[in-house]
Amino acid sequence: MPDVDPAVLTALDNASSGFISNRQVAVSLDSEAAGSPKAADHFEALRAALLFERQDGSLTGMYHGDPEDPWPTDPKMVPSETQELWALYAEHAAHPGIRGHLHDLLRACGHGRRHLHAQGAIAGYREGAAIFWAADEQPAGQVRAVHAVTDALDLALTWGQTDLRDRVVRDMVAMVEEILDGPEQRDGLLRALLEPLQQEGSVEAKVSELLDRAIGHVSNPHLKVTFLRVKRSRARDAESAKAIEQQIVEIMLQHAEAASGALKPMLLSDAATAARNFGLGDLHDEAVLKMQSINTQDLGLVRLGGRVEQLKELTDLYLARIEGAPTLKEALWAVVLPDSPPAGSGATAKRAASVLAESAPFVATIASGRLNPNGPVPVSAEGVDGRTAIQARYHLLAMEMEGLRIEAQLDRIRERFNPDEEELIDVFTPNQLAPDWRLRMLAHAFQHFWLHEDDAAIHLALPQVEGLLREILRSRGVTVIQVPKGETPGGVSQLGRLITDMREAGFTEDWIRSIRLLLTDGEQGMNLRNDVLHGLTVCPPRHRIALVLQAALLLLREIHMEGDLGAGEPSAT
Incomplete structure (x- = not known):
């Protein structure tokens, strides 16, 4: 078994004197290591240990070391000889925070008697927390102290250390009381301490008292509501719970009233949602009316624009498909590639999101929210985007x-063939599945598009896309009507249900995603059918209308295949 190196131990104790962050100690040891080549292994083992950080309740290594032989990020993969070094310094280090961290690592490694390491970690964290709490460097010291005691509590609960848990709880209660008695507001620290304490039955009465004091102490309305929700979860009877719910919504409404710009309808929407969930009808209606009364010009929104340049080679490739088509029919079908939906594939989007999250991780943590200014109504709640949201932005x-590119293709079709209404209807008419009047309206939509009468084109095309989809699903045995049930009347499936049922009709997931984003997805997509036909937006840009016409061509092509007039051509399904 190795021995402690006195020079390394002295360097560790000096570096950890008055420290707050483990990284501070690791950096100091890095400079000390250069003067002690014989103890290089000890220095590196300690630097690696100090750069293990807690993430989602687990310890993860951030030290890389030699690029050819990087250090493991999982404590269980750390070599046994390194674990022995950590065990030595865990017993001899002067600062209890260092001892607690090393014992915690050894517990995670599975070294020796793990429950003894858990006890050592709890004891070290508790003692270290007292030092951090009183450190000169504030508020960083108190933040570190709160992390230490909450980690200690988690370990005590996990390892069934009842006596140690009670001591940690007393430490946490004392911290909360000191914050509440002090002149400065430490709202984040209060939350970090009170949330785990709410589960501690041994101090239930004390926690209730602290919650009441914290609600009166904090000025941040979000945190005040958080504490009220905790208090509501502890309410003994329905009457008390209802009074707290009323208080929660009233605070949310007051906060919303004090806000301005686009934030105001977001906050009113949150208040209305809370009131609805609590069954507070009057407050719900009040929030909705306040949101509805906001003028669009008061939102503080700015319309952004820009210029998009495409690769000429790619545009030329798309136009070449039109140039190479011998007939109008084949040129129109060339606008739809069955294996290439406009939103791209889900697999490609996942790869793109993974690359972006790794190369620009900040993108995945930017808070986002979307607002329909016509209401004004929030269409997606403010939150933190993860990779799923990045994928959605990629698809859009x-x-x-x-x-x-489709807009350019359609314009080239007009230049080459200049089709009139009857020529278009002749291409569109494959069998009796689509009625003549629907095909004539679609022909009108294309004609208006080519004349740059965009508003007429989109209003003609959108209902016909929905009608074509309903006819295809019906022909493939998919139910598109609902019979009356009780007091619920019967009817036909609406577009959202029809798009979901495309899966049952054999369409690919990638095409279903493209149609949904184009027509009905109000959170992440273009939502053209809902926004245009409900009068919630101005006429969309011409390239988006081209996407709707492409969707119509996709469905017409499927109908042609139903009539066996497109034999030999690949299908989107």
Whole structure:
């Protein structure tokens, strides 16, 4: 078994004197290591240990070391000889925060008697927390102290250390009381301490008292509501719970009233949602009316624009498909590639999101929210985007770019063939599945598009896309009507249900996603059918109308295949 190196121990104790962050100690040891080449292994083992950080309740290594032989990020993969070094310094280090961290690592490694390491970690964290709490460097010291005691509490609960848990709880209660008695507001620290304490039955009465004091102490309305929700979860009877719910919504409404710009309808929407969930009808109606009375010009929104340039080679490739088509029919079908939906594939979007999250991780943590200014109504709650949201943005950007290329294709068809209404109807008419009047309206939509009468084109095309989809699903045995049930009347499936049922009709997931983003997705997509036909937006840009016409061509092509007139051509399904 190795021995403690006196020089390394002295360097560790000096570096950890008055420290707050483990990284501070690691950096100091890095400079000390250069003067002690014989103890290089000890220095590196300690630097690696100090750069293990807690993430989602687990310890993860951030030290890389030699690029050819990087250090493991999982404590269980750390070599046994390194664990022995950590165990030595865990017993001899002067600062209890260092001892607690090393014992915690050894517990995670599975070294020796793990429950003894858990006890050592709890004891070290508790003692270290007292030092951090009183440190000269504030508020960083108190933040570190709160992390230490909450980690200690988690370990005590996990390892069934009842006596140690009670001591940690007393430490946490004392911290909360000191914050509440002090002149400065430490709202974040209060929350970090009170949330885990609410589960501690041994101090239930004390926690209730602290919650009441904290609600009166904090000025941040979000935190005040958070504490009220905790208090509501502890309410003994329905009457007390209802009074707290009333207080929660009233605070949310007051906060919303004090806000301005686009934030105001977002906050009113949150208040209305809370009131609805609590069954507070009067407050719900009040929030909705306040939101409805906001003028669009008061939102503080700015319309952004820009210029998008596409690769000429890619546009030329798309136009070449039109140039190479011998007939109008084949040129129109060339606008739809069955294996290339406009939003791209889900697999490609996942890869793109993964690359972006790794190369620009900040993108995945930017808070976002979307607002329909016509209401004004929040269409997606403010939150933190993860990779799923990045994927959605990728799909939408892909559709925007594809729309520009489809617009160019349709214009080239007009230049080459200049089809009149009857020529278009002749191409569109495959069998009796689509009625003549629907095909004539679609022909009108294309004619208006080519004349740059965009508002007429989109209003003609959108209902016919929905009608064509309903007819295809019906022909493939998919139920598109609902019979009356009780007091619920019967009817036909609406577009959202029809798009979901495309899966049952054999359409691919990628095409279903493209149609949904184009027509009905109000949170992440273009939502053209809902926004245009409900009068919630001005006429969309021409390239988006081109996407709707492409969707119509996709469905017409499917109908042609139903009539066996497109034999030999690949299908989108």
